[in-house]
Amino acid sequence: MSSRRKLRLGLAAYGTGWDLDAWRLPEVTNSGLRDPSVILDIARVAERGTLDYVFAGSALGSEPDRLNRIYRWDNFVYAGHAAAVTSNLGFVMSVNSSFEHPYAVARQLATLDNFNRGRTALNVVFGIDRDGDPLGNFGKNPVPTEETKYARAREFTTVVNRLLYDSWDDDFLLDDKAAGVLVKPGSWHQLDFHGEHFDVRGPLNVPPPVQRHIPIVQVGLSEESLQYGADLAQLRFSPYFGISRGKEEYRRLKERVAASGRDPEKFKIIPGITFHLAGTVREARAKFNEINAFQLTQALPAAFSQALGIDLSRVRDSERVLDVIDIEKLADDALKPLLSDRASDATDDRELLRHILSTQIGEDATLRELYHYVQRSRHAQQPAVVGDAKTIADWLEENLEEEVLDGVQLFPPYHRGPADLFVDLVVPELRRRGIFRTEYEASTLQGLLDTDDVY
Template identity: 60%
Template sequence: MSSARRLRIGLAAYGTGWDLEAWRLPGATNSGLLDPSVIVDVARIAERGKLDYVFSGSALATEPNRLNRVFRWDNSVYAGTLAAVTEHVGFFPSYNTSFEHPYFVARQIATADRFSAGRIGVNLVYGIDREGGPAGNFGGWPLPGEQSKYDRADEFTEVLFRLLHDSWDHDLLLDDRDGGTLIRPDSWHPIDFVGKHFQVRGPLNAPPPVQRKVPLIHVGESARSLELGIRHAEVRFSPYYGFEEGKRRYQQVKQQVAEAGRDPDKFLIIPGITFFVAGTKREAREKFNEAHRVQTEEVIPAYFSKVFGVDLAGVRASSRAADVLPLERLSGDALKTNRSGGLAREASTVKRGGLDDAHWLHDLLAKRLGEDLTLAELYHAVQSHLHGEQIFVGDTAGFADWLEANFVERVFDGIQLFPPYHRGPADFFVDNVVPELQRRGLFRREYESRLLAENLGIA
């Protein structure tokens, strides 16, 4: 494969998949909450498809009533176990800078990168993640405030990467048996960091990572968060803003990266995508509708009644949206304003992105689900977008077309797949969509390297 720009693809792995209703489908496998072999299978699927990485999110609260947050495997153990049964696919474990210490995280990342032969990245979450009361599990922990959390995250990131990459020279092993010197003198270096939140002498008591720079993912929408990401990260996990708005924001962020003195071609913008893809559009929509049939006929009409200020009493969720809604009045502001009210999906989802424009709505109505979009389909698309993710429902060629258009027009550099359930969607993507992307020259046929940073094109 040539050195031309290629689509980057990651796969998120959770015990039940990502969709809040699809776990009830007859073909879903939910034992992944308890059985690690299910997640091992997901990693093997990703590698079979030549995907770049497997992503695992982190949560520190105890939330038994929230499907996507019932359990979260310990990220370092998770990544290490999956790395042991794969050879090329990378891993991005997540850590929370408000609750964790950079020295411990550096030990885990350096160890995992050595044991995986260079396939580990890191996702640093700045948020305090107050939902579910995580502070109750860390009694006495000096929790930062909403503003000081960024100062702490900045220090955390600096300490982490100085420990990883400045503590030891890579040629540290002298192995002079005759002279009696195992470690080369002067090959280690204290970092002597003293800040407001951390004081770390170093060096790290683990060898340096195989990769010369462990890739970092940034997540966050605030101006301060984005500024930290532009300075430190190689990958931005971004909301999907729609086609035209996405292009504008893509160029804006890349320009900011260049102004910070960094190479914008080595800073990837990757949104999350939940997908229902099948051999035909009809099959995909049937699966999507089957997964969300559990929503009551009262909840969905009531939601849009509130958004539009119209009476939808007696209207079914399966009704064609264009027949019962004044869609010309549909706006991001209206949906954002009216998203409260205890709806089942909203109460069980973590907000990950903003909704300050309507570009994605026009894209949804005009291009993806068609003019026969039902109230139920529109509702679930809205809920996904409100929480920072895009949802695609369609056939193989349609998904490939959508990916190609957004990639070529520089709306994004790649996608992070959030399969709605295990295992069927991930298998279908690898067996059907990946070959189509390869045929179009958009995606690799073989891994270029054994190192995650090199496969991502950011080394």
């Protein structure tokens, strides 16, 4: 079924991919921790597939014992480098308003947007309670409290926007050689901002950005964070809630944006997924189970036995789930303590277990494979979508048509391979269905995402 609504698609670039265990596969390239060409390839692949943007998340804490926190390339440096080998692809920059200063960030944004000719977006995060002790890395730099970080984020965003768009007139460059006047008199404007958190004179000492408004991304679940997004952002990186709850959350957020006096169609809701793709569903599930098997487990724990209602100490973990468990006798909310977030519309745990077996790990899955899936789900920050090109395209189309999302941020589990497979297999399928572009239709990221100018 074709659709007039078009997906927005982004691709995440991390040195070893997103999955915490997939790096152990024999075919995986892990040199991305030292070799920038690995995630430069992500940008090239994304542009080959006419995706909207690449996102390279940042981190300020020091956690050398956690794979998803070590060796986070500075995303501004990465984007500047990758922009030089691409022509249309956008780049989403992450900054933390609780630690960083708006004048310095505005300089980086304006420089990057000029260098890449309008392909920049800004992801503002304001958490100060992240693991890895970011406070310890910033010394006496003033940091807000949990109660004041939202006010600081709003002030930070206001100052960044005013520096970007109010510092200079568009025709500031006079370049009158005869008269000896390079910059048009009166074309620059001091900001003279004095707030609770920042004092900034201005103007910005970098030319204004190419885009009319660099899109701003909002993340977070708190009431203050959601309202920040409705008032000041153009995109939301959202959790995925499943179809039924996702439709309700989508509707509520669009209504919140409209209540702020804005066009909700210009505000895009984009959850993230980790995709496990292969030529066939069987191959994709086999690879997903191979990754799951890297989790170190000496024995299935008592909590898992209790959840399933059987004594697993008397059962080999290589037994098929369906040979050991009578799903009809599974207790209500049996798996709820083990699965922290349900990204499906299962009404009870019997239906949830059937969903896991039929769509994720296969009906021949063993007890150990089920346990590994449960363990991964507890710690995942987004759902895993496992299957062939049709499976993944079906998932994307259904969620788009049901108005659960406006686009998806794709997290390759490892490098190299998954990103290329998505572009080679899934993108053509999405194009055949009429829900994704065949070529870039705008020269700026704001144009590609169709966002507004509100700030």
